[in-house]
Amino acid sequence: VTTALGLVALALGVALAWAWRRHVALRRQLDDASAELERLQQALRRFAPHALADEIVATGVSTHGERREVTALFADLVGFTPIAERTDPDVLVRVLNGYYERMSAAIAAHHGHLSTLIGDGILALFGALQANPWHSNDAAHAALAMQRALADYNRELAAGGLPALALGVGLHRGTGVAGLVGSRDLLQFTVVGPTVTVAARVQDMTRVHRAEILATEAVLSALDPRFQTRPLAPTALQGVAEPVATWAIIGFDGERH
Amino acid sequence: MSGLERVAWESRVLEPRRDPALEAELRKSGGFVAPMVAYLSDCPWLARATGLLNEFSLGLRQLSPEVIDLIGLVVSQDSSCRYCYATQRLLMRAQGYSERRIRALEGSFFAAQREPRERAALEYARRVSRCEPRPGAADRAALRAAGWSDDAIRELALTASFNVFLNRVATLLALPVERLERMSRHWVVSLLSPVAALRIRALRARALRLPVPPAPRDGSWSGLVRALDGLRAAAVLGDLLEVAIASPLLPARAKGLAFAAIARGLGCPHGERAALALLEASGFARERAERTLANLGAPELDPVEAAVLPFARETIRYEPARIQRHARELATALPRGAFVELVGVTSLANMVCRLWLALEAP
Numbered sequence: 001v002t003t004a005l006g007l008v009a010l011a012l013g014v015a016l017a018w019a020w021r022r023h024v025a026l027r028r029q030l031d032d033a034s035a036e037l038e039r040l041q042q043a044l045r046r047f048a049p050h051a052l053a054d055e056i057v058a059t060g061v062s063t064h065g066e067r068r069e070v071t072a073l074f075a076d077l078v079g080f081t082p083i084a085e086r087t088d089p090d091v092l093v094r095v096l097n098g099y100y101e102r103m104s105a106a107i108a109a110h111h112g113h114l115s116t117l118i119g120d121g122i123l124a125l126f127g128a129l130q131a132n133p134w135h136s137n138d139a140a141h142a143a144l145a146m147q148r149a150l151a152d153y154n155r156e157l158a159a160g161g162l163p164a165l166a167l168g169v170g171l172h173r174g175t176g177v178a179g180l181v182g183s184r185d186l187l188q189f190t191v192v193g194p195t196v197t198v199a200a201r202v203q204d205m206t207r208v209h210r211a212e213i214l215a216t217e218a219v220l221s222a223l224d225p226r227f228q229t230r231p232l233a234p235t236a237l238q239g240v241a242e243p244v245a246t247w248a249i250i251g252f253d254g255e256r257h
Numbered sequence: 258m259s260g261l262e263r264v265a266w267e268s269r270v271l272e273p274r275r276d277p278a279l280e281a282e283l284r285k286s287g288g289f290v291a292p293m294v295a296y297l298s299d300c301p302w303l304a305r306a307t308g309l310l311n312e313f314s315l316g317l318r319q320l321s322p323e324v325i326d327l328i329g330l331v332v333s334q335d336s337s338c339r340y341c342y343a344t345q346r347l348l349m350r351a352q353g354y355s356e357r358r359i360r361a362l363e364g365s366f367f368a369a370q371r372e373p374r375e376r377a378a379l380e381y382a383r384r385v386s387r388c389e390p391r392p393g394a395a396d397r398a399a400l401r402a403a404g405w406s407d408d409a410i411r412e413l414a415l416t417a418s419f420n421v422f423l424n425r426v427a428t429l430l431a432l433p434v435e436r437l438e439r440m441s442r443h444w445v446v447s448l449l450s451p452v453a454a455l456r457i458r459a460l461r462a463r464a465l466r467l468p469v470p471p472a473p474r475d476g477s478w479s480g481l482v483r484a485l486d487g488l489r490a491a492a493v494l495g496d497l498l499e500v501a502i503a504s505p506l507l508p509a510r511a512k513g514l515a516f517a518a519i520a521r522g523l524g525c526p527h528g529e530r531a532a533l534a535l536l537e538a539s540g541f542a543r544e545r546a547e548r549t550l551a552n553l554g555a556p557e558l559d560p561v562e563a564a565v566l567p568f569a570r571e572t573i574r575y576e577p578a579r580i581q582r583h584a585r586e587l588a589t590a591l592p593r594g595a596f597v598e599l600v601g602v603t604s605l606a607n608m609v610c611r612l613w614l615a616l617e618a619p
Binding site for chain 2: 134
C-alpha cells in the first residue's frame with residue numbers, strides 16, 4: 001500500500017511538474033504573442049490611419065471609406081523602358097530598388113505616405129493618413145527632395161557605369177475616398193478618385209513641358225510663395241474636360257528642415 | 258520584453274544637471290522629485306510643472322488609481338514613449354502589482370479584453386492622445402453609456418492629456434530608458450512595494466486634501482480653464498500657462514509660433530486663437546502670423562523662430578528616434594535653457610490643445 005501510495009504521489013508530482021512547466025511555457029508564448037501584437041499594431045500605423053489599423057487588428061478587415069482632402073504625388077521614370085530593355089535583369093532590379101529606397105525616404109521625410117508602386121511609377125499621398133493642413137507644401141518639398149536624391153543616385157550609377165535616371169513628378173490637390181482597397185489577397189490603403197488620376201496625367205505632361213515637377217493650380221494656390229515656379233500653357237489631359245494649367249516647380253527660396 | 262522596448266530610441270539629448278535648491282523646493286512642496294527633473298533644471302517652470310501635474314493627477318477623485326495607471330500605460334504605448342511606459346510599469350510594480358498582473362493587463366488591453374466600462378475609458382484616452390479623429394460628443398456619449406459621469410470624463414481627458422505632456426518631455430529629451438526598463442521588471446522592486454505603496458498612498462491622501470484655489474477667469478486660456486472648474490487642475494494649468502509664456506528663456510514670439518503650429522496641426526481653433534493673441538501681444542501682426550502659419554515659415558523670421566516652427570509641428574505625431582535626432586540638432590543650436598523651454602512649451606501645447614479639443618471647451 002505504501003509503495004502504491006508512493007508511486008501515486010510520484011506520478012502526481014511528475015504530472016504537476018509537467019503541468020507547471022507547460023503553464024510557464026504557455027505564459028511565455030502568450031507574452032511573446034502580446035508583444036508581437038503590440039509591435040504589429042505600431043508597425044501597421046505607418047501604413048494606415050490609426051483608427052483603421054485598430055479596426056484591422058480587432059476585426060481583421062475594414063470596409064470603412066472616408067473623404068479626405070489630399071495632395072497626390074505621382075512620379076515616374078522618364079525614358080526608362082529602353083534602359084530596362086538593355087540592362088541585365090539583376091542589375092535592373094538593384095537599380096530600381098535603390099531608386100525606390102531613396103524616393104520613399106524623401107517622401108517619408110516630408111510627411112508623405114507611399115501608397116502604390118506601379119512598375120517604375122510611384123503614387124504618394126499627403127494628408128491621407130492624418131489630417132495635415134500643410135499637405136501641398138509637404139508634397140512640393142518632397143518632390144524637390146526626390147529630385148535632389150535622384151541627382152545623388154545618378155552620380156552613384158554613373159560611377160558604376162550605369163545610365164542616369166530621369167524623373168517626372170505630377171502634383172494635384174483635391175478630395176478623394178481614402179480606405180483599404182483591393183482583394184482578399186492584396187489590400188492597400190490608398191485614395192481613389194480623380195485627384196490621383198489628374199496627378200498621373202499631369203506627370204505625363206512633364207515630357208511635353210520638359211519640366212521635372214509640375215503642379216496644378218489647386219496645389220499652387222496652397223503653396224508657400226517661396227517656391228520658385230514657372231507658369232506653363234494650359235494643356236488638354238486625357239479624361240479631363242477642360243485644359244489644365246500647370247506650373248513647373250523649380251526650387252525653394254529658403255530653408256526647410 | 259514589451260513590443261515598445263523594440264522601438265528605436267536615441268541616447269539622451271542632454272546630460273543631467275542637478276539643481277539642489279530647486280529639488281529641495283520640489284521635495285518640500287510636492288513630497289518627491291521625479292528623476293526627469295535633473296534634465297529640466299535649466300527651465301525651472303518645467304521642472305515645477307512635472308510636480309504640479311503629478312500632484313493634480315494624484316488628487317483626482319472620480320478615477321480609481323488603477324484606471325489612472327492604465328491610462329498612463331495606454332497613452333505611453335500609443336506615443337511610443339519607452340521612458341514613461343517603463344516609469345509607469347515601475348510605479349505599478351512599486352505599488353504591489355505583480356509582474357504577472359501587469360503582463361496580464363498589458364495583454365488584455367492590447368487584445369481589447371477588458372470589461373466594457375474600463376475599455377471605453379482606455380479607448381477614450383487613446384483617442385485624446387491620437388486626436389485622429391478628434392475626440393468629440395459621440396465619444397463622451399459612449400462613455401456616459403458605459404457608466405462614466407461628466408466629472409469623470411473630464412478627469413479621463415485630463416489624465417490622458419497629462420500623459421501626452423509627460424510623453425513628449427521624456428521623448429524629446431530621449432531620457433535614458435534601459436536601466437528603467439530593467440528595473441521595471443526586476444523582482445527586487447516587489448520587495449520595496451509595501452513601503453512604496455504606503456508613500457504613494459500618503460502622497461495621494463495629501464493631494465486629495467489640497468484646497469481648490471480660484472482659477473483665472475479671463476485671458477487667452479480662460480475657456481479651457483473654465484471647462485475644468487472645480488478641479489485643482491484649473492488653477493494649476495492656468496498658472497502654468499501664464500508662467501510658461503512669461504519665462505524669458507525662449508523669446509515670446511518663438512513660443513507663440515510653436516504653440517500656434519501645434520494648434521493648427523491638431524485642428525484646435527481655440528488654441529490657435531490664444532497663440533495668435535500671444536503673438537500679437539509680442540508685436541507679430543495677425544496677418545503676418547496667419548501667413549507664417551500657413552507655410553510653417555516666412556523669410557522675415559529670425560533663425561530661432563525659423564527652427565522652432567518645423568520642430569513644433571513634428572511634436573504632434575512622431576517616430577521617437579527621428580524627432581530625437583531633430584531635437585539634438587536644436588539642442589546644439591540653442592542655449593540649453595531655451596532648448597529645454599522649447600521642449601516644455603511644445604509638450605504643454607500638445608497637452609493643452611488635446612485637452613481643449615476633448616472637452617470641446619469654448
